[in-house]
Amino acid sequence: xxxxxxxxxxxxxxxxxxxxxxxxxxxxxxxxxxxxxxxxxxxxxxxxxxxxxxxxxxxxxxxxxxxxxxxxxxxxxxxxxxxxxxxxxxxxxxxxxxxxxxxxxxxxxxxxxxxxxxxxxxxxxxxxxxxxxxxxxxxxxxxxxxxxxxxxxxxxxxxxxxx
Amino acid sequence: xxxxxxxxxxxxxxxxxxxxxxxxxxxxxxxxxxxxxxxxxxxxxxxxxxxxxxxxxxxxxxxxxxxxxxxxxxxxxxxxxxxxxxxxxxxxxxxxxxxxxxxxxxxxxxxxxxxxxxxxxxxxxxxxxxxxxxxxxxxxxxxxxxxxxxxxxxxxxxxxxxxxxxxxxxxxxxxxxxxxxxxxxxxxxxxxxxxxxxxxxxxxxxxxxxxxxxxxxxxxxxxxxxxxxxxxxxxxxxxxxxxxxxxxxxxxxxxxxxxxxxxxxxxxxxxxxxxxxxxxxxxxxxxxxxxxxxxxxxxxxxxxxxxxxxxxxxxxxxxxxxxxxxxxxxxxxxxxxxxxxxxxxxxxxxxxxxxxxxxxxxxxxxxxxxxxxxxxxxxxxxxxxxxxxxxxxxxxxxxxxxxxxxxxxxxxxxxxxxxxxxxxxxxxxxxxxxxxxxxxxxxxxxxxxxxxxxxxxxxxxxxxxxxxxxxxxxxxxxxxxxxxxxxxxxxxxxxxxxxxxxxxxxxxxxxxxxxxxxxxxxxxxxxxxxxxxxxxxxxxxxxxxxxxxxxxxxxxxxxxxxxxxxxxxxxxxxxxxxxxxxxxxxxxxxxxxxx
Ligand SMILES: Cc1ncc(C[n+]2csc(CCOP(=O)(O)OP(=O)(O)O)c2C)c(N)n1
Ligand SMILES: [Mg+2]
Numbered sequence: 001x002x003x004x005x006x007x008x009x010x011x012x013x014x015x016x017x018x019x020x021x022x023x024x025x026x027x028x029x030x031x032x033x034x035x036x037x038x039x040x041x042x043x044x045x046x047x048x049x050x051x052x053x054x055x056x057x058x059x060x061x062x063x064x065x066x067x068x069x070x071x072x073x074x075x076x077x078x079x080x081x082x083x084x085x086x087x088x089x090x091x092x093x094x095x096x097x098x099x100x101x102x103x104x105x106x107x108x109x110x111x112x113x114x115x116x117x118x119x120x121x122x123x124x125x126x127x128x129x130x131x132x133x134x135x136x137x138x139x140x141x142x143x144x145x146x147x148x149x150x151x152x153x154x155x156x157x158x159x160x161x162x163x
Numbered sequence: 164x165x166x167x168x169x170x171x172x173x174x175x176x177x178x179x180x181x182x183x184x185x186x187x188x189x190x191x192x193x194x195x196x197x198x199x200x201x202x203x204x205x206x207x208x209x210x211x212x213x214x215x216x217x218x219x220x221x222x223x224x225x226x227x228x229x230x231x232x233x234x235x236x237x238x239x240x241x242x243x244x245x246x247x248x249x250x251x252x253x254x255x256x257x258x259x260x261x262x263x264x265x266x267x268x269x270x271x272x273x274x275x276x277x278x279x280x281x282x283x284x285x286x287x288x289x290x291x292x293x294x295x296x297x298x299x300x301x302x303x304x305x306x307x308x309x310x311x312x313x314x315x316x317x318x319x320x321x322x323x324x325x326x327x328x329x330x331x332x333x334x335x336x337x338x339x340x341x342x343x344x345x346x347x348x349x350x351x352x353x354x355x356x357x358x359x360x361x362x363x364x365x366x367x368x369x370x371x372x373x374x375x376x377x378x379x380x381x382x383x384x385x386x387x388x389x390x391x392x393x394x395x396x397x398x399x400x401x402x403x404x405x406x407x408x409x410x411x412x413x414x415x416x417x418x419x420x421x422x423x424x425x426x427x428x429x430x431x432x433x434x435x436x437x438x439x440x441x442x443x444x445x446x447x448x449x450x451x452x453x454x455x456x457x458x459x460x461x462x463x464x465x466x467x468x469x470x471x472x473x474x475x476x477x478x479x480x481x482x483x484x485x486x487x488x489x490x491x492x493x494x495x496x497x498x499x500x501x502x503x504x505x506x507x508x509x510x511x512x513x514x515x516x517x518x519x520x521x522x523x524x525x526x527x528x529x530x531x532x533x534x535x536x537x538x539x540x541x542x543x544x545x546x547x548x549x550x551x552x553x554x555x556x557x558x559x560x561x562x563x564x565x566x567x568x569x570x571x572x573x574x575x576x577x578x579x580x581x582x583x584x585x586x587x588x589x590x591x592x593x594x595x596x597x598x599x600x601x602x603x604x605x606x607x608x609x610x611x612x613x614x615x616x617x618x619x620x621x622x623x624x625x626x627x628x629x630x631x632x633x634x635x636x637x638x639x640x641x642x643x644x645x646x647x648x649x650x651x652x653x654x655x656x657x658x659x660x661x662x663x664x665x666x667x668x669x670x671x672x673x674x675x676x677x678x679x680x681x682x683x684x685x686x687x688x689x690x691x692x693x694x695x696x697x698x699x700x701x702x703x704x705x706x707x708x709x710x711x712x713x714x715x716x717x718x719x720x721x722x723x724x725x726x727x728x729x730x731x732x733x734x735x736x737x738x739x740x741x742x743x744x745x746x747x748x749x750x751x752x753x754x755x756x757x758x
Contacts, residue, residue: 010358014293014305025298055485062482068302068322071358163357 002031003057004049004076004083004153007064008161011037011044015069019046022067028052028060032085032128032150043071043163047152049128074161076153083153086123087131088113090145091138093120101138108134119144178348180309181210181340184273187316189216190350193244195235195618196220197228201248202288203275206340220618220647223639225252227611229259230637233268234612235619237598238573240395242269242323243615249275250288253334254295258605260330261299265602266416267393269328271319272296276305278338292334301329309339310346317351326361327480328393362479365496365504373451373475373492374508380449381524382471383409386432389416389601390454390478396498397421397594400453403506408525410532412440414455416601419591424570429532430541433461434741435583438539438750438758441739443532444469445748452476454498457487458602467746477501539739539752541587549705557581557656557731560708561588564626564654567712572624573598573616577609577633580662583737585628607636613651614644624652624716631657631685631728641695644724652715653692653726658733659685666736670751688728697724 009015016035023030028050035046050060057075064073076083093101098120105112105122108130114121124134128151135143155161178186184207188196196219200208211219222228225247232243243263247256253274263270276282277289293303302322304315312335319331377383391400397420404411404427411421412432421428430437432444444450450472455461462468465487476483476490477498484493494501513519546559546566561584564572574589575598576582582599591597598616600608613627634655644651664679689699698720702711708729715725739750742757750758 014303017294018297021297059482059486066480066482068356068359 001053002049002051002077004047004081004151005057005061005064006074006076006153006161007046007048007070008038008072008163009044009046009067010069010071011042012069015044015067016046018067018069019064022063023050026059026063028056032148034150034152047076047150049151071163072161074155076155079159080156081153082156083127083151084125085128085131085151086125086149087134088147089122089124089135089138089143091120091122092118092142092144094118097142101142104134104137108137110134175347175349177345179206179210179340179342179345180312181206181342182213183309183312183346183348184316184335184340185210185214185217186348187313187350188244189214191316191320192241193217196244196246197222197231197235197615198246199225199228199248199252201250201252201275203249203277203337204246204252205275206337206342207246207273207275207335209342210340219246220643222611222643224637225255226258226607227614227637227640227643229256229270229272230262230605230608230611231615231618232270232272233259233263233608234575234598234615236263236268236270236615237612238595238616238623239619240595242271242320244271244273246273247275248288249277249292250290253290253292257296257299258607260296260332262600262603262605262608263330264299264301266389266600267328268330269323270330271323272330272332274332274334276334276336279307279336280338282336292332296332299330300332301327303332303334305334306336306339309341309344312339313348313350314354317354318356321354321356322359326359327390327483362496363500365477365494365501367504369492369494370501370504370508373494374505374512376449376473376475376492377407377451377505377509378512378519381521382447382528383407383449383451383525384429384443384447385409385411386414386444386450386452386455387411387417387420388414388453388455391417391420391498392454392594394454394479394498396454396502399499399502399506403502403509406506406509407520408522408529409451410443410529412436412444414458414461414601415586415599417455418586418597419594422592423590424592429536431586432747433458434463435587435737435739436461437536437541437587438739438752439532439535441741441747441750442535442758444472445746446531447472450474452478452490453502454478456483459487462487463741463747463749464744469747539758543588546708549708551704551706553705554732555702555705555708555729557584557658557735558588559705560654560656560729560731561585561628563708563712564628565589567709567716568624568626572596572626573613573620575599575609575613575616575625575627577627577629577636578604578606578663579630579633580658580666580735580737581628581630581633581656583663584656587737589628606633609633610637610640610651610653613653614640614649617649617651618647626652626654628654628656630662631655631659631688632661638691641692641697641724645696648722650720650722650724653724654715655688655726655728656731657685657688657728658731658735660733662733662735663737669736670740688726692724692726697726699726699728702727702729
């Protein structure tokens with residue numbers, strides 16, 4: 001099962017490499033990973049998605065918690081949560097394709113953020129599923145390049161992950 | 164991370180980074196550093212030269228420095244300290260760091276690093292020590308500026324020694340130890356880290372649940388590991404076990420945490436555990452696991468593990484619980500306070516209702532176990548029955564060592580058959596006496612760890628049970644022993660082969676001994692140790708064994724390193740041995756018998 005794990009950690013050199021190293025060392029896989037400082041610059045917030053059964057996820061969270069620089073670990077997928085991913089797609093856009101791409105972008109509430117005579121760059125945000133759906137809708141053949149941010153997420157309601 | 168509180172003292176010393184580092188070690192109460200110098204560490208070495216309180220032991224290979232620090236830590240419970248230079252010094256230390264990591268041994272490894280302005284330029288003797296060591300440390304620090312040295316040292320010791328202990332690396336770029344730049348030296352009194360707070364007590368609700376299970380058990384067994392020793396919980400575990408009259412088994416790492424000569428003790432469990440310990444585990448209805456981690460060398464196939472047993476698991480590391488075997492009652496916390504709370508509650512419950520324990524069932528259970536022991540228990544009388552002229556059994560040598568040292572020695576070992584024979588046949592009645600690399604299985608550990616023990620406890624009798632294969636992995640340390648007069652006794656069970664490898668080849672590869680023998684290339688160990696200035700004794704005949712052993716441990720040779728080279732049966736196997744893929748009760752009992 002796909003899980004979204006959110007980690008609050010010290011914003012220090014080497015902290016990220018310990019998280020990534022842990023996954024490699026214990027044969028866990030990382031599907032997406034995002035990390036950036038929080039409103040408190042001494043802290044970083046890291047979100048990663050991975051797949052595994054309950055047992056594996058329990059081990060992952062325990063081992064993450066053991067890392068000295070990790071302050072909190074939450075499995076967002078355990079409860080209700082909001083997740084977003086941002087994607088930039090460069091799409092072939094010539095002739096009739098131009099209108100078609102624009103129309104598809106509108107359906108997905110995506111924005112065209114750069115335009116040339118033969119290509120559009122489209123920005124899509126939403127759940128990872130929605131981004132996948134956009135790629136299918138555009139059709140792989142017209143896609144020139146894709147970059148995705150990886151998932152970020154927060155739990156719904158008043159619950160917060162903080163110090 | 165939060166800065167540790169600073170001492171509010173008035174007189175502040177001005178020290179260089181190098182001096183601060185050594186001064187901080189003094190303030191931590193460090194008495195020995197095991198190390199080897201080199202360019203990046205020279206400022207630190209100069210700081211060592213200028214003081215008396217910390218004694219530096221010059222090894223002959225950095226791996227040995229880490230094993231010495233490790234042996235020191237295992238024998239005393241205090242963190243061992245090693246110091247190496249950058250590059251090859253640092254990489255040579257990795258095996259020892261990994262060894263300590265696998266067995267949760269508190270250790271501080273200080274590595275010199277090239278100066279900050281050279282880092283990343285592939286400069287001479289530069290290696291990314293923090294990167295290379297990352298998977299085998301509890302934590303590591305890269306000193307960014309000299310000013311942070313005292314607080315980094317404080318944190319390093321705190322992390323290494325609390326929670327589940329482990330090695331911590333401090334990588335020190337040369338410019339941060341520059342003797343010409345001075346700083347105010349203040350050693351922090353306390354340390355508080357918002358991201359690190361190990362458990363200090365067990366959850367009382369969980370302890371209550373555990374007590375219910377303990378009281379309801381008909382066929383209980385206590386399964387205790389190295390965490391009991393690390394957690395200083397041997398006394399309370401012994402008290403609790405005796406109070407309940409429960410049979411107890413120890414892991415390879417746990418030997419000594421419960422007195423081996425006590426009738427409730429079943430011996431070691433696992434791959435080469437006793438028949439009765441493995442049978443008791445398999446047929447139990449309750450396992451109280453304390454400071455043990457259901458290692459694959461214990462459980463055999465986890466799917467077939469102890470089918471009728473409910474499991475209580477006490478461990479200070481939550482990640483060890485339900486990793487391999489699901490625990491019905493997990494208790495996260497240090498073994499000592501958890502067991503103490505448990506014992507108090509048991510006493511209270513039994514005082515109110517003494518019949519809560521099914522003593523009749525327990526009696527029957529102990530008799531069943533005694534039956535297993537009579538059937539296939541280890542033969543502890545191989546020495547007495549040894550026949551003159553017949554090749555010496557390695558087990559008999561360990562028995563002889565046990566008798567001659569009155570069971571009081573600190574015994575270190577290497578890895579192989581000799582290690583298993585030592586674990587099976589030397590009865591450890593006290594913790595910290597049995598010192599071996601259980602988790603990583605590091606050949607070359609025995610001699611240097613014995614040296615660390617001897618330095619820590621100069622009056623103790625320290626024996627290293629080794630094999631002719633393992634001893635050659637750190638034999639250069641005989642020179643260090645000569646320099647510091649370290650009178651350890653080396654008992655070499657010389658079977659002229661990588662015996663454990665050969666045993667597997669006998670059992671699983673049709674007896675094809677691929678590269679497990681040396682074709683007459685073994686050194687003459689007597690001349691070798693004499694060349695280093697020590698005493699060598701060779702034993703070929705069983706009649707000479709005991710006199711030679713007595714001589715090695717005699718008053719006359721008290722201050723000498725003695726190397727006892729004993730020719731033992733090259734064809735001996737270690738039994739019992741777990742049958743791969745089976746349950747705990749599936750064992751080879753000899754070349755011809757299975758359970
Ligand atoms: C550094 C290292 N390399 C290889 C091994 C694999 N290994 C385990 S036991 C063993 C043989 C050890 O031979 P010896 O020290 O003579 O002990 P014996 O089994 O003969 O008693 C080997 C090679 C190991 N444990 N450690
Ligand atoms: Mg051998």
